[in-house]
Amino acid sequence: MAQDGFRVPPEEAPHQLTFMQWPVTPQVYGTGRYRKQVQKQIARIANSVAAFEPVVMLAAPEEHARARRKLSSNVELWDIPADDLWCRDSGPLFARDGRGQLSLRQLNFNGWGRYHLPNDERIAARVAERLGLPLFDSGIRGEAGGAEADGHGLLMANESSWVNKNRNPGLSRDQIERALLAAYGADRMIWGKGVKGQDVTDDHIDGLARFSGGGRVLMMLAEAPVPDDPFDASARRLQQRLQEAGLQVDTLPWPEAGRIRDVNSQCSYVNYYVCNGGVIAPESGDKRTDALAAEMLRRHYPGRELVMLDADLLAELGGGIHCATQQMPA
16 A cells, blocks of 8 residues: 555546546637537436436636536536646546545646647646645656556556657556556556557556456457557456456457448446446447447446446547546535
8 A cells, every 4th residue: 555555546446526628729629610519418418417416517717608508507616727637637636535535646647648738737736726635746757547446455557658759758567557656546457558659648548447346357359359459469368367366358349330431439337337326328329339338347246236338439539438537526
């Protein structure tokens, strides 16, 4: 556990609320119809989560009136400006100690080593200040979407998102591992290789494999090996490492007949978000794989209501529902 005694709890543990970010950056979304569509998508996810627990949307004050029209009454707007929507990566990562006290973990988001997003780089610190909570600086650069914690001492991540000169130049994997274990309050780490430079995130783990409880992993994996595909090769090696570590690994196939035809922007069923009493997950439009995903998610999260949403816009941007949300533990 981290020297300060704090640990990031599992996502399925009770939440106080969910944080999200209102996307406005014109470099990505322009200022017209496309930006409105993405904002509508984010509002739909926020309203779906808000049926289960309170949601706080982070947005500049001049955006509040526009956002308010799209958001349900269970979504509160905070005057903390955001550039983009990826709250999993730039938003606040919370840990809790044995007495139930909270602290924030600063992973020093730097736009995935590619983009300058000045508001998003300051969100974790601004949330900590507003809540009056201590901020633990991990000493490394990265994103919470690039690390997956089971909340019981185990972390997994792809090397490509961390041992990368665009985030942590000059640091070895061992140095980064020590910093991640301290930030998350974890004891051990399973590394995948991942794929550098093929997508914005350098192959974030949260679109590939998720802990769904102690000793269980849910993973995206093609039904047959895909020749000459570095993502598939890396995923199969990670599956083997997880199984060798004694974890139960269940797999879900990638959709083949979904609405999105671009193979580089496919819907990842494991890019779901677990909230109080619910699971908010993407559906692809491929009836066969959507049904398999629904059955598997219900099996992994019994007693929770499953809500499946069209999140194609996020998939085409390289992410999903989990990437757009960040929980504050109870």
